[in-house]
Amino acid sequence: MSDLMRDFWRILRADKSALVGGIIVLIYLLTAIFGPVIFHLSNVQSAANAYLGPSVRHPLGTDFLGQDVATELILGARPIMEVGLMAATIITLIGVVIGLLCGYVGGLFDDTVMRVVDVALTIPGLPLIIVIAAIVHSSNPFVLAGILSVTGWAGLARAVRSQATSLRTMDFMAAARVQGLPLRNIVARQLLPNVGPYVAIHFLLGITGAIYAEVGLFLLGVAPISGTNWGIMINLAMSQGALLSSRSLIYLFAPMAAIVILQVAFVFFSRALDSLFNPRLRVQ
Amino acid sequence: MISYIVRRVVMAAVIIYVVVTLSFFMVRLMPGNPMDYLESQLERQGNLTPQQVEEKVHAIYGLLPNEPVWKQYLQYMAQAAQGNLGTSLNDPGQTVVHIIAGALPWTIFSVGVALIVSFVIGIAVGTVMAAFQDRQLTKVATLFVSFISAIPNYLVAIVLIYLLADTYRVFPTGGAYAADVNPGANLPFIGSVLVHAIMPIASYSIVGFGGWALQMKGSAVSTLGSEYVRAAEARGLGARRITQTYVGRNSMLPQVTLLALSLGFMFGGSVFIETYFNYPGIGYQLINAVNSRDYSVMMGCFVLITVSVVISNLLVDLVYPLVDPRIVSPAGRRSRPGARAGAEEQNVPVGGTVA
Amino acid sequence: MAPALVALKDLTVAFGDLHAVEGVSLEVGQGDIYAIVGESGCGKSTLAYSLLDLIPPPGRIIGGEVRVEGRSVVEMSRAELQRLRGPRVGMVFQAAMNSFNPVVTIGAQVGHMLEAHPEVFPGAGEGRAYFRQLLEMVRLPPDRVLRSFEHQLSGGMRQRVAIAFALLLRPSILVLDEPTTALDVLNQRLVLEALRELHATLGVTIIFVTHDLAVVAELAERVAVMYAGRLVESGTVDEIFARGRRHPYVAALISAIPSVLQPGLRVGPIAGQVPDLAELPPGCRFAPRCRLARAICREVEPPLIADGTGHSVACHVANEKAGLTPSGRAVR
Numbered sequence: 021m022s023d024l025m026r027d028f029w030r031i032l033r034a035d036k037s038a039l040v041g042g043i044i045v046l047i048y049l050l051t052a053i054f055g056p057v058i059f060h061l062s063n064v065q066s067a068a069n070a071y072l073g074p075s076v077r078h079p080l081g082t083d084f085l086g087q088d089v090a091t092e093l094i095l096g097a098r099p100i101m102e103v104g105l106m107a108a109t110i111i112t113l114i115g116v117v118i119g120l121l122c123g124y125v126g127g128l129f130d131d132t133v134m135r136v137v138d139v140a141l142t143i144p145g146l147p148l149i150i151v152i153a154a155i156v157h158s159s160n161p162f163v164l165a166g167i168l169s170v171t172g173w174a175g176l177a178r179a180v181r182s183q184a185t186s187l188r189t190m191d192f193m194a195a196a197r198v199q200g201l202p203l204r205n206i207v208a209r210q211l212l213p214n215v216g217p218y219v220a221i222h223f224l225l226g227i228t229g230a231i232y233a234e235v236g237l238f239l240l241g242v243a244p245i246s247g248t249n250w251g252i253m254i255n256l257a258m259s260q261g262a263l264l265s266s267r268s269l270i271y272l273f274a275p276m277a278a279i280v281i282l283q284v285a286f287v288f289f290s291r292a293l294d295s296l297f298n299p300r301l302r303v304q
Numbered sequence: 305m306i307s308y309i310v311r312r313v314v315m316a317a318v319i320i321y322v323v324v325t326l327s328f329f330m331v332r333l334m335p336g337n338p339m340d341y342l343e344s345q346l347e348r349q350g351n352l353t354p355q356q357v358e359e360k361v362h363a364i365y366g367l368l369p370n371e372p373v374w375k376q377y378l379q380y381m382a383q384a385a386q387g388n389l390g391t392s393l394n395d396p397g398q399t400v401v402h403i404i405a406g407a408l409p410w411t412i413f414s415v416g417v418a419l420i421v422s423f424v425i426g427i428a429v430g431t432v433m434a435a436f437q438d439r440q441l442t443k444v445a446t447l448f449v450s451f452i453s454a455i456p457n458y459l460v461a462i463v464l465i466y467l468l469a470d471t472y473r474v475f476p477t478g479g480a481y482a483a484d485v486n487p488g489a490n491l492p493f494i495g496s497v498l499v500h501a502i503m504p505i506a507s508y509s510i511v512g513f514g515g516w517a518l519q520m521k522g523s524a525v526s527t528l529g530s531e532y533v534r535a536a537e538a539r540g541l542g543a544r545r546i547t548q549t550y551v552g553r554n555s556m557l558p559q560v561t562l563l564a565l566s567l568g569f570m571f572g573g574s575v576f577i578e579t580y581f582n583y584p585g586i587g588y589q590l591i592n593a594v595n596s597r598d599y600s601v602m603m604g605c606f607v608l609i610t611v612s613v614v615i616s617n618l619l620v621d622l623v624y625p626l627v628d629p630r631i632v633s634p635a636g637r638r639s640r641p642g643a644r645a646g647a648e649e650q651n652v653p654v655g656g657t658v659a
Numbered sequence: 660m661a662p663a664l665v666a667l668k669d670l671t672v673a674f675g676d677l678h679a680v681e682g683v684s685l686e687v688g689q690g691d692i693y694a695i696v697g698e699s700g701c702g703k704s705t706l707a708y709s710l711l712d713l714i715p716p717p718g719r720i721i722g723g724e725v726r727v728e729g730r731s732v733v734e735m736s737r738a739e740l741q742r743l744r745g746p747r748v749g750m751v752f753q754a755a756m757n758s759f760n761p762v763v764t765i766g767a768q769v770g771h772m773l774e775a776h777p778e779v780f781p782g783a784g785e786g787r788a789y790f791r792q793l794l795e796m797v798r799l800p801p802d803r804v805l806r807s808f809e810h811q812l813s814g815g816m817r818q819r820v821a822i823a824f825a826l827l828l829r830p831s832i833l834v835l836d837e838p839t840t841a842l843d844v845l846n847q848r849l850v851l852e853a854l855r856e857l858h859a860t861l862g863v864t865i866i867f868v869t870h871d872l873a874v875v876a877e878l879a880e881r882v883a884v885m886y887a888g889r890l891v892e893s894g895t896v897d898e899i900f901a902r903g904r905r906h907p908y909v910a911a912l913i914s915a916i917p918s919v920l921q922p923g924l925r926v927g928p929i930a931g932q933v934p935d936l937a938e939l940p941p942g943c944r945f946a947p948r949c950r951l952a953r954a955i956c957r958e959v960e961p962p963l964i965a966d967g968t969g970h971s972v973a974c975h976v977a978n979e980k981a982g983l984t985p986s987g988r989a990v991r
Contacts, residue, residue, distance in 0.1 A: 139319050150591075236458060288447075531757035534752065535759070535821075539825075553762055
């Protein structure tokens, strides 16, 4: 485990983009956790102050209600990342569990569940998510996370199951079973190291996918507007004519930039994980 | 070969069946489902007898709300099979099928062209990156391409609108064609259609080509290094033949798998792109229906989007054996690269499989 | 002696700073069956690939000559190389099972070869007819093979098809890299018999690379033994296996045969390991593992000395015992 960490640091140092990506993700995480504690949005909403340009008091100007954009940006991080992380966790858990079960148990169970996985993989996730979200019409982060996970687990389940199946049929598994090694041991020592890399990468990319879908939901108004987050900011900006004047553009582009930077950071950071777990790239 | 085709077709049919069932579930059985909602709305209006409420609901959804659930299910399925998906809530004169039938061609047109564009650009870029893989430029290009593919497509749409429609008025801000043009097989109409389609297609393609490029680079690099390419060189085959039939065809194979994934993603993305460009496709109708609480249209759009994706996937699956004959026989499947667990999944598209 | 068909002179091939092949000279005559033997990593495959200028990058020839039919391969243009590969020299790769385009039929690939060298078979269909003959010579059913994809044929079948491919354009030289390694015993037998028959019928010169001494004993007429990039002994197969003047490495290999009849002679009764090419010992490269090593062995690289019959050995101890100096004449 420790030389895993050592290799990880080495790769990060070598691949600057991955390092920067990791740092950015960390910054966003900290902002999401501590932002709402430190910053508060004033309750004063006055149209007179709408769309003020950047100033010392409002580094990013104000929105159409006169509220500080910078504060909204910081506060907007938590809802987005919360749901993104939760959705990715749900996806990963379900995917891994189902994959392991199918791979290890095999037989009819495996066949039937894999058909279900195929269905989940083919049905396009976003329309389904939109429709469910529209019917359920809730802004509750847990509910949202659940809805976002509706098809995302399938790809991971398939990959984990392949690994589990191939390991199950190998001779050393039979030997391990004969020796009476507990299932736990087999899973931890054999399965996880092989499957771990793919799970980790899928987890990170799952966060990006969940954020993409989630922001999209808020953008279109499918998820009801409550509180403030980046998706809602863009939604309101577009509908309140932020495109029309150059001072109001910041209200529109700031959350967009925040989202793009985060997504890109995740993607670059995940490439370091990819190198870490690809033995050819890892051993210098 | 036959069993391969049969299996694929059966699978497609099953998925369509599941989707229609799913939509029944959402319409009827989920908490807060639209039929209950409509019922309670009508009842609250107060001026209708329970009988009339039932009739109204039936008129829109084609289901009698007080019948046992399984009966309603059968009704629903029977109607769907006959192509009856109910009528629009907000515009009772229009059937759902009519609305979505008018919308579907626009989506197929824009998504289809966008797929081709991103495919072609992506493959070209990827091939170049593979050919010059050791140069510094390639490393920079890889970073750049990864960057672009991480941007959500709706944000690209907004930027495009800002730059090219509002600020510089290069392209129209929306719609499928100009208001003063007559639809039909005439040149002004076709020209207008094409001009209006450019921005939506650009939005899909700018974000989309990256995945193809990176995938192509990866598979071209590995094909270039493979034994059979060296063996072909040892046999004195010409460079053109090697590039075409040995490197080219084998590098393209994973792309076809990617095609199936991209189809679903792009159709899903049409929801955003069409809304921002007021492009009257299925995605636009879906969001419209969502925002105006027109549940029957909403369900119809959902079913149709999914069915479109399923059928496109099926078509790709049926064509695939022509490109890679190995998929049809068990021995062949085992010998394909990426038949090993996880190997082909190395190129997970941005977003995993969420959207 | 007949003029050499293939001549290597002081060939040195480098991969970055490492010399995979160092100063190797040998000659293959017309009609010979020549074996190049050694452990994994000794440079023998690299040697074989150099004949067609097919050393995989980043390998480069940095010294010496490779001459095929008197012409230097390294100096050839692209077009000349293309005329060399196939019609003059046919190559069968290691694990030839992977040397076929997986999505095209065997028959189509035959077509590719014929279209690239139209001068070999002027008449339409002649090439395909000849290929069918070759398939029959290696005991394969022509119709079935031609219309199959590679995954529809077994490993042993693919190996033999690869041999047929290599001979299609009627080359005078056939080079094989580990022709039997990836095969089971039955298929090994088939391949060896096929090679013998092809040699007898077509008169083609065969150069093959292997680590399996049993195959050498069965098939080869002349042998060259490599160790850590250097040629340590060469001669006829009888001379190599005889108990006379021998390189200690070869002696050890041969005495190991009864107990090590499996691929991968690394794990054998020879103590120690092949040296890391990045950290070569001074003097003789085999000295650290040699029971007969003396002081001079650890200081000076032994020169390759030939005796009257052309049997060459690079070992201070063996050559001194036989009374041979670098000039080739007996000391006393």
